[in-house]
Amino acid sequence: MSLIAVENLAVARGGRTLLRGLDLAVQAGEVLHLRGGNGAGKTSLLEVLCGLRVPLEGAFRQRPEPQALHWLGHKNALNLALTPLENLGFWCGLNSVAEDALLPVLQRLGIERLRHRPCRTLSAGQKRRCALARLLLAPRPLWLLDEPLDGLDAQGLGLFAQLLAEHLGRGGAAIVTSHQPLPPGVPGVREWQLA
């Protein structure tokens, strides 16, 4: 069963049509790796799929509920004056998710020692790990990730592969944009080249 499916989709940004006639479906246990040069429309397509942007034409054959998808944009959605714990606690409140999972999740991502530091003092990779922590705070079947590997170190890449593989094992799916190849150890990767 597909978790998300669209047909004949056209995506525009700033009055320019970037993609046209796109048919796309993602099944449980599958990772769709979107590739394409700068300006090919990868981010705009993800924004349409998560519901932030209205498609120029086309329709959803299968549209996920808001509580069934995670969106991780290229912006981390962290306020720099707040600590990781406060930022993620706010996200839990916004989504009505229990906050008890916060500490184990931060441990899993290796940032539990940073949890009381303001985010402005964190490195780009550390902030990316904080943003990735949201994926574990609430179990949701579909992950839409825009350049999730940005700023991650070698150990972070391994951790990301592990998290993604576990997510797929539980019957989840993901659509990922990335300029670099996905780290090894992720099963079921399907590459999709945007013209």
Place this chain on the structure above:
Amino acid sequence: MAAGVIGAFTAVLRRELRLAARARAEWLMPPLFFVIVVTLFGLGAKPNDPLLADFAPAILWVGALLAALLTLERLFRADYEDGTLEQIFIAPAPAIAAIAAKLSAHWLLTGLPLALLAAPLAAALGFPSAALPALTAGLALGTPVLSLIGGFAAALTVGLPRAGVLLPLLVLPLVTPIVIFGAGAARAAQSGLPADAPLYFLAAVLVLGLTLLPWATTAALRNAFE
């Protein structure tokens, strides 16, 4: 669903208050600006000029409006730039809950202190103390309207690079009725007349704003992603 709406509202409100506690300069700026502007009027006029009391309603209202504009530009901009707004619109709870919380926080941190400060400043200008309740009531009804209209304008300009210049030009013409009836209530009380009519009008504008503008603001912010 209702639990999600309340949860989102309180989460955003708590975050706004926490951010204000962390960046004190941000919310201390409007009250300080208000005090300085009103004091300068006093210093610029003739010593003990009785006319100053006549002009006090206009001075206080214009000062409060300009002071409240100071924090408007930042209302949605930081959340737009760091991606928090995307998470608010993706969340299962309707985005209106979070946006209403942001507008309420703006009034709590900017409008309410200004409304409370107006009475001592009015006394300093020689405004009769019997008319102070009408002045304060007018500001208490008018400043939330300013937060609502200002929030809508801030949402419309959130994606623009130099919105700070545009914002006063958008907001100030829209709040003229508030100034007319707010200062009108204070002037009526000053001359010993009943101030009920202008205060009722302000209350009506507030109710109208509450029922329309949070939704319009949410729509304008959603449009910012296009």
